[in-house]
Amino acid sequence: xxxxxxxxxxxxxxxxxxxxxxxxxxxxxxDPAARPSLNIPQVYDSVGYRFNSEPLQPLIQQFAxxxxxxxxxxxxxxxxxxxxxxxxxTQGNFSLLSVTTPYYASRLQAQNNGFFAELSKASGGTFYPxxxxxxxxxxxxxxxxxxxxxxxxxxxxxMYGAALYNYALSLTKGTFTxxxxxxxxxxxxxxxxxxxxxxxxxxxxPDQLMAAFAARRDDATGKGLYSQNRLAFITLQxxxxxxxxxxxxxDEALAAIKLNWEKINAATVINTIHASTSxxxxxxxxxxxxADVLHLISEAAGFLHGWRTIDAGNKKITxxxxxxxxxxxxxxxxxxxxxxxxxxxxxxxxPKLSQAVARIQGIYGFTNEEVESFRRNYVADQAR
Numbered sequence: 001x002x003x004x005x006x007x008x009x010x011x012x013x014x015x016x017x018x019x020x021x022x023x024x025x026x027x028x029x030x031d032p033a034a035r036p037s038l039n040i041p042q043v044y045d046s047v048g049y050r051f052n053s054e055p056l057q058p059l060i061q062q063f064a065x066x067x068x069x070x071x072x073x074x075x076x077x078x079x080x081x082x083x084x085x086x087x088x089x090t091q092g093n094f095s096l097l098s099v100t101t102p103y104y105a106s107r108l109q110a111q112n113n114g115f116f117a118e119l120s121k122a123s124g125g126t127f128y129p130x131x132x133x134x135x136x137x138x139x140x141x142x143x144x145x146x147x148x149x150x151x152x153x154x155x156x157x158x159m160y161g162a163a164l165y166n167y168a169l170s171l172t173k174g175t176f177t178x179x180x181x182x183x184x185x186x187x188x189x190x191x192x193x194x195x196x197x198x199x200x201x202x203x204x205x206p207d208q209l210m211a212a213f214a215a216r217r218d219d220a221t222g223k224g225l226y227s228q229n230r231l232a233f234i235t236l237q238x239x240x241x242x243x244x245x246x247x248x249x250x251d252e253a254l255a256a257i258k259l260n261w262e263k264i265n266a267a268t269v270i271n272t273i274h275a276s277t278s279x280x281x282x283x284x285x286x287x288x289x290x291a292d293v294l295h296l297i298s299e300a301a302g303f304l305h306g307w308r309t310i311d312a313g314n315k316k317i318t319x320x321x322x323x324x325x326x327x328x329x330x331x332x333x334x335x336x337x338x339x340x341x342x343x344x345x346x347x348x349x350x351p352k353l354s355q356a357v358a359r360i361q362g363i364y365g366f367t368n369e370e371v372e373s374f375r376r377n378y379v380a381d382q383a384r
Contacts, residue, residue, distance in 0.1 A: 104162035140291020148340030157302030
């Protein structure tokens with residue numbers, strides 16, 4: 001017969017064993033795909049946004065200074081030095097150089113044929129697409145190199161991807177907190193209010209940078225790219241506020257933001273190609289209209305070129321697809337451009353523009369209705 005103390009010890013062992021088995025069983029029965037439910041607010045939490053975004057303001061201010069310096073070349077007889085452009089790119093405690101992809105920085109700064117050097121050589125001169133006997137110059141109200149490519153657009157629009165988007169990606173590495181979401185939102189160009197408008201007449205802090213282009217492509221029905229990114233940012237912030245258990249929501253929201261950002265870029269390329277095509281299909285073009293075409297195609301080339309060498313895991317378009325599109329725009333990355341031919345040999349060159357739109361549509365899966373809608377600037381059309 002067992003003693004009473006021995007019986008107590010035996011029951012205790014059985015009880016602990018049963019409890020342990022129960023825990024293991026619960027873990028084994030749990031669905032590994034299950035995740036906690038995330039409460040997604042209606043609005044973005046603005047508390048802390050100003051404080052968190054303040055350290056990034058010098059970067060955006062420096063970007064504005066570089067763009068302003070480049071635009072001076074559009075004034076007839078005004079010389080812009082390569083040194084002044086490079087200074088705006090490299091100087092400051094938070095330089096543009098520090099956030100730009102190495103590839104694009106090399107294209108900007110290359111001696112003799114870099115974008116800064118080419119803009120400087122063209123400044124102060126006069127350009128005429130039917131007689132390209134000089135280094136380039138002002139035509140209409142824009143500054144072009146001798147091939148009809150507007151270097152100012154390659155600088156400005158190219159850095160939307162090569163510097164701003166590239167920097168936003170870097171913010172997601174390391175410690176990822178709600179403050180990080182605020183900073184990504186700031187670099188994207190929107191505020192916590194998500195006005196869906198770049199109209200400074202109506203709003204003190206309207207959308208800027210890529211968010212401004214997102215607003216122009218959004219019809220305000222709640223289904224457009226601007227609206228999709230608004231929801232993605234709200235979801236990202238909510239997931240980060242909840243903590244590590246909500247990392248799946250965080251990662252999904254971040255993936256949506258990146259894809260929408262890229263789609264907005266692509267939609268704007270289509271918009272500029274639509275606009276240039278419409279002008280070229282007109283009759284009796286004026287010199288300013290021809291200049292407008294070269295400007296628009298240069299803008300499209302800038303938006304595309306800036307995404308070249310962005311990490312393949314953070315973009316949908318491939319570098320080879322970018323190269324193909326740049327070639328269709330007569331602005332190849334690896335040889336001299338011939339953008340001027342769109343206005344001097346229109347019948348021969350015009351089909352390339354529709355081919356470029358079709359390629360972009362295929363890459364991003366845009367519907368025919370979406371491609372058609374990208375013609376419009378909804379902020380202007382809806383007066384919002």
